[in-house]
Amino acid sequence: MRFAFSTLGLPGASLAEAVELAVRHGVEGLEVRLHEDMPLDVDPRDAGLEVVSMCGYVRIAETGPDEPVIAALRGQLALADRFGALGVRVFPGGNDVEAALRRMEAVAGETRARVLVETHDHMATGAAVGALLDRFGRPEAAGAIWDVLHPWRNGEDPAATLEALAPHLAYVQVKDATGTTPRPMGHGEVPLDVFADLLRGYPGWFSLEWEKAWHPEVEPLGEVIPGAREWVRSVVRSG
Template sequence: MRLALSTLGTPGVPLADAVALARRFGLDGLELRLHPDTGVHAGLGAAERAAVRRTLGGLPAFCLSGYVRICEPGDDRPVVAALRADLRLARDLGADHVRVFPGGTDLAAGARRLDAVADEGPTVLVETHDALPTGAAVAALLDRAPGAGAIWDLLHPWRHGEAPADTLHRLRDRLHCVQLKDAPSPGCTTPVPLGTGAVPLDAARRLLDGYRGWVSLEWERTWYPGIPPVEVVLPGALDWVAGRWPPAAMR
């Protein structure tokens, strides 16, 4: 497994700080959230994109997490255009993946839009989120779009009643990234330090033994400003990826 840090972080924190944090903890890369408050988004010009590459300094930005909603009803053209813009940015930054949200439940529309960019690269990853929160739901879309892959957000399938083994069974062949997080209960998604909540991290870690893809720690201070800084959580994430789980302090 390769551990990355999502730049969901705290609004306004410069990319350089995220890079420095990743290097300090020995992380393998970053998942870059595409938004003006992170300084990375599809509206950047050529000089600004070059500046992002310099700031990364060779640290992989393995995934650009965009906000295109691939299965929303309506005209395909603006959705495909927005996705293409994110893909161009990914190519310019050397990222291998672009994240999309389902947004809606129109699987036929989602498949058309994914197929429209299938030959452009990088790989588009559909996250288990919002209207398609489970592995079964995302797999039903991916069955129609063979060029796309999946992100397994450990929180959402579980909180919608899908066991980790079932999620992995549905997504295994298409899985490119696991988003790591913990929360108190299915009804309360406030992030808590790994191992102190109710998300079945033990079961997920056992199931993922031998998994060679990316794991991205999501610590969402953008939406939960009262939670501790990510430095508190990163040691637990490193233990989880390394298989030292549960940590000795919790045994």
């Protein structure tokens, strides 16, 4: 089993604290949020953890000049290489597909780490992200992160999401929610049984994204990790 969590669930904590929590719960990896409130004060690999991705906030398809986006990508990809991460999480942030293609091409091949486009905001569906990456056509340089919530919430059938993203899939972000409020796995309205059926046998990373940074009223991350980890274990075991 390859289970991680996002440090988005630990607002105000250091990376060292995130590592300690992961080790305590037997978590194998981390999505590391690139934010000023989390100093990168340790290397998770020293504790036996893998860094799945560096979660930046570059908006790859936002309309505007290319240079600032490319510069941010270069810096974050270099950081991802330093930590041995699969890549850098980016948001679409707009619908400028041509700009996104230019920006990804500008950094392609410069690092081992890849640009990882999340199903989010203006490209919330697998169809949208998959179409972008199909056009780019360089799987060694770019891939997809499937946040299970956003495509489903935007009316895309989960099977269609998987079909669109399968050639590009870097890893899967798992979560449950009621409306926009995070809930422990199995306590929200996300059809987790459907995702479990689709993901049986999936060999890659599952990462819990617990958005406590945006919803401070929800339970501490440590209270929801066990249920999420057991859900992932059940999917892997049944596969």
